[in-house]
Amino acid sequence: MHTLREKRSGILVFALFIFVFGIVMVAAYDSIGSELDMDALLENYPDIIMDFFGGDTIQSFGEFGGFYTLEYVTWVWFLIIPAYLAMVCSGLIAGEVENKTADTLLSYPVSRRRVLLEKYLAVVVMVAIVNFMGFFSTYVGVAAYGIEYCVKWVGIAMIQATPFLLIWTAAFTLFSVIFSDAKKVSTYSIVLVFLAYFVDVISNIWNDISFLGKLSPMNYFDPGLVMSQNIIRWQNSILLLATACVVMALGIYFFDKKDIL
Amino acid sequence: MYIISVENLTKYYVQRSIRGTKENRGIENVSFNVKEGEIFGFLGPNGAGKTTTMRLLLDMIRPTSGSAKILGMDINEDSLEIRRKVGYIPGEINFYNERTAGYMLSYYEKLQGDSSSLKNELVSIFNIPLDRPVKTFSRGMKQKLAIIQGFMHDPSIVIMDEPTMGLDPLVQQRFYEFLLEQKKRGKTIFISTHILSEAQRVCDRVAIIKEGNIVAIEEVSKLAERSGRSIKVAFDDDVSASDLENDEIVSIRSINGGFRIQTGPSVSKTLKIIAKHKISDISITETSLEDIFLQYYEGESDV
Numbered sequence: 001m002h003t004l005r006e007k008r009s010g011i012l013v014f015a016l017f018i019f020v021f022g023i024v025m026v027a028a029y030d031s032i033g034s035e036l037d038m039d040a041l042l043e044n045y046p047d048i049i050m051d052f053f054g055g056d057t058i059q060s061f062g063e064f065g066g067f068y069t070l071e072y073v074t075w076v077w078f079l080i081i082p083a084y085l086a087m088v089c090s091g092l093i094a095g096e097v098e099n100k101t102a103d104t105l106l107s108y109p110v111s112r113r114r115v116l117l118e119k120y121l122a123v124v125v126m127v128a129i130v131n132f133m134g135f136f137s138t139y140v141g142v143a144a145y146g147i148e149y150c151v152k153w154v155g156i157a158m159i160q161a162t163p164f165l166l167i168w169t170a171a172f173t174l175f176s177v178i179f180s181d182a183k184k185v186s187t188y189s190i191v192l193v194f195l196a197y198f199v200d201v202i203s204n205i206w207n208d209i210s211f212l213g214k215l216s217p218m219n220y221f222d223p224g225l226v227m228s229q230n231i232i233r234w235q236n237s238i239l240l241l242a243t244a245c246v247v248m249a250l251g252i253y254f255f256d257k258k259d260i261l
Numbered sequence: 262m263y264i265i266s267v268e269n270l271t272k273y274y275v276q277r278s279i280r281g282t283k284e285n286r287g288i289e290n291v292s293f294n295v296k297e298g299e300i301f302g303f304l305g306p307n308g309a310g311k312t313t314t315m316r317l318l319l320d321m322i323r324p325t326s327g328s329a330k331i332l333g334m335d336i337n338e339d340s341l342e343i344r345r346k347v348g349y350i351p352g353e354i355n356f357y358n359e360r361t362a363g364y365m366l367s368y369y370e371k372l373q374g375d376s377s378s379l380k381n382e383l384v385s386i387f388n389i390p391l392d393r394p395v396k397t398f399s400r401g402m403k404q405k406l407a408i409i410q411g412f413m414h415d416p417s418i419v420i421m422d423e424p425t426m427g428l429d430p431l432v433q434q435r436f437y438e439f440l441l442e443q444k445k446r447g448k449t450i451f452i453s454t455h456i457l458s459e460a461q462r463v464c465d466r467v468a469i470i471k472e473g474n475i476v477a478i479e480e481v482s483k484l485a486e487r488s489g490r491s492i493k494v495a496f497d498d499d500v501s502a503s504d505l506e507n508d509e510i511v512s513i514r515s516i517n518g519g520f521r522i523q524t525g526p527s528v529s530k531t532l533k534i535i536a537k538h539k540i541s542d543i544s545i546t547e548t549s550l551e552d553i554f555l556q557y558y559e560g561e562s563d564v
Contacts, residue, residue, distance in 0.1 A: 101357060104354060107321075107348075
């Protein structure tokens with residue numbers, strides 16, 4: 001509760017950003033996307049560019065699901081939200097240790113496991129809020145502009161986004177446990193997000209290194225597949241969720257062993 | 262019955278870098294016992310190992326070797342149960358600065374899991390504005406808030422790391438009175454300090470730690486006996502240490518062409534001897550904690 005209260009204003013501003021950005025993208029589709037022949041336009045782009053923007057599994061950019069994946073979901077869920085979570089998670093443990101608030105906190109009868117899990121759960125709530133906002137802004141936008149699209153698919157993509165963001169949260173929390181320097185944690189975390197994105201894109205282009213793509217969480221969350229082709233792969237979500245649990249277990253293990261200096 | 266018993270507790274901090282692993286000394290083979298209902302002082306200069314010992318007792322850092330028990334419970338195995346019964350005032354305290362003092366105390370109450378019976382009494386003793394954000398507090402105000410949180414759930418043991426840092430003299434006095442009152446109520450207090458007068462004022466016994474090692478454990482009354490005078494004197498004529506020797510002197514050392522003489526509470530004989538010589542400079546001060554350390558380390562053998 002305390003962590004949520006501390007981050008309350010930040011999460012509200014960020015959720016508002018997600019909402020407004022979503023509405024703007026629906027409006028953009030309404031004014032540009034439906035008039036331009038997006039498929040013809042994007043066909044001229046090299047594959048690497050299309051892959052870079054997450055367009056490899058999008059069936060048609062002319063229809064709403066494809067356009068919205070390309071212009072909104074890929075950017076925000078692959079890069080912006082993980083970067084935001086990296087900054088939030090950096091303070092979870094490293095911030096407490098750095099600011100010396102951990103000393104008092106851990107002098108009370110609370111186990112380190114409980115401290116870490118409660119802080120993680122606070123971020124899980126934040127993840128739920130941003131994912132809901134992603135769905136809600138689409139729902140409002142699609143209804144307001146009278147776009148023919150079944151928003152159920154955005155809802156499913158947002159549900160699948162949850163384990164995807166949870167694995168990032170777990171990884172950043174682990175960093176926050178290992179390094180007692182919040183700036184270092186956020187830097188390493190953001191570098192990891194961009195590296196994973198880059199690895200995912202590169203491995204899609206060059207088959208020789210496609211195995212590397214399997215290491216990237218982006219490989220297991222494909223909003224284009226859901227929103228454009230309406231194909232659901234729950235097994236990937238389960239895999240992400242299980243990995244997030246393993247990473248969190250590592251975080252608890254290291255936090256339990258850690259000297260709070 | 263010993264409330265805290267520490268046996269050969271050792272902590273080395275491991276520093277890993279690309280150049281290799283380096284071990285820095287925290288404390289070495291520290292052993293002492295704290296009796297029920299006493300105020301036990303932990304005296305030593307900065308970096309001596311006081312904070313390391315306290316953090317080991319609270320399970321914030323883990324020992325390299327040795328063991329310690331609080332209320333008969335192992336500091337690592339039974340840490341949660343120990344923390345239920347112990348209050349702690351860290352040396353370097355910080356709070357969530359945007360929050361009010363009242364919010365912080367409620368937060369600690371929730372962590373403790375039971376009502377804080379002494380909260381209101383402590384707030385009135387230390388006069389803290391509960392509705393003000395902590396970021397507006399001075400160092401002293403934050404320290405008062407730290408004291409309140411350490412005592413408010415009425416623990417049977419309180420561990421305090423230099424608790425009077427930043428307090429003004431008036432509040433310090435109030436704090437000492439409060440400590441003595443808590444002692445009367447049966448609390449066991451383990452307090453670290455580098456202020457000798459503080460230890461003399463409130464402690465029953467003290468352990469002196471230097472460079473990670475306990476060099477003495479004494480009752481304060483005995484420590485006070487050592488707390489005589491420190492005389493720094495330089496002469497124009499040729500004087501040797503043996504010329505000054507008498508039964509008042511605890512230790513004598515040559516420094517910067519003169520002498521640093523440690524005496525007991527009486528200095529009359531020493532001053533008479535000094536007066537027989539041609540004095541170029543002289544100063545007489547109360548024995549500082551540093552002087553007592555010197556006595557323990559080297560002074561005694563210098564006489």
